[in-house]
Amino acid sequence: MGAYQHILLAVDFMPGVEQVCGRARELGKCTGARLSVIHVIEPVIMAPPYEGMPSLPVDFEQQMLKSAQDSLKQLVDKEGIEGASWSVEVGSVKWTIIEHAREQDVDLIIIGSHGRHGLERLLGSTANAVLHAAPCDVLAVHIDN
Ligand code: AMP
Numbered sequence: 259m260g261a262y263q264h265i266l267l268a269v270d271f272m273p274g275v276e277q278v279c280g281r282a283r284e285l286g287k288c289t290g291a292r293l294s295v296i297h298v299i300e301p302v303i304m305a306p307p308y309e310g311m312p313s314l315p316v317d318f319e320q321q322m323l324k325s326a327q328d329s330l331k332q333l334v335d336k337e338g339i340e341g342a343s344w345s346v347e348v349g350s351v352k353w354t355i356i357e358h359a360r361e362q363d364v365d366l367i368i369i370g371s372h373g374r375h376g377l378e379r380l381l382g383s384t385a386n387a388v389l390h391a392a393p394c395d396v397l398a399v400h401i402d403n
Pocket of ligand 1: 369
């Protein structure tokens with residue numbers, strides 16, 4: 259089995275994201291693999307579900323997309339993930355990461371894991387969901403809480 263060729267790093271902007279980025283940076287350097295970074299936005303329900311609730315602005319999703327793109331670019335620069343391509347996509351977090359990995363011939367997904375217990379664990383986590391559906395290896399980076 260050869261070294262990894264294409265690593266996909268999935269990021270949110272929560273505390274601990276630096277640890278996950280650090281691992282991806284190290285692994286990218288050791289393997290020489292191409293590195294891509296993805297952040298996923300869940301689709302927004304535009305119509306107010308209850309009477310009397312104000313509607314969201316028409317361009318709300320566009321604004322969210324733009325601000326997520328700005329944040330992701332800043333994160334990639336700040337974490338020194340040199341040469342990485344990055345993208346913000348809209349969809350289900352789990353399935354968008356999986357689809358992206360399939361389409362882009364990714365051979366390693368790097369994702370953070372909070373090592374939850376009890377009810378939180380029963381409800382599942384993104385890392386767990388991705389691990390069970392991934393078409394390739396998955397590295398769950400332990401985030402110190
Ligand atoms: P969570 O299960 O929400 O604690 O997230 C665990 C890990 O899943 C994070 O550290 C990220 O690597 C990844 N993740 C969570 N939300 C997103 C998202 N919206 N886009 C991309 N990756 C995410």
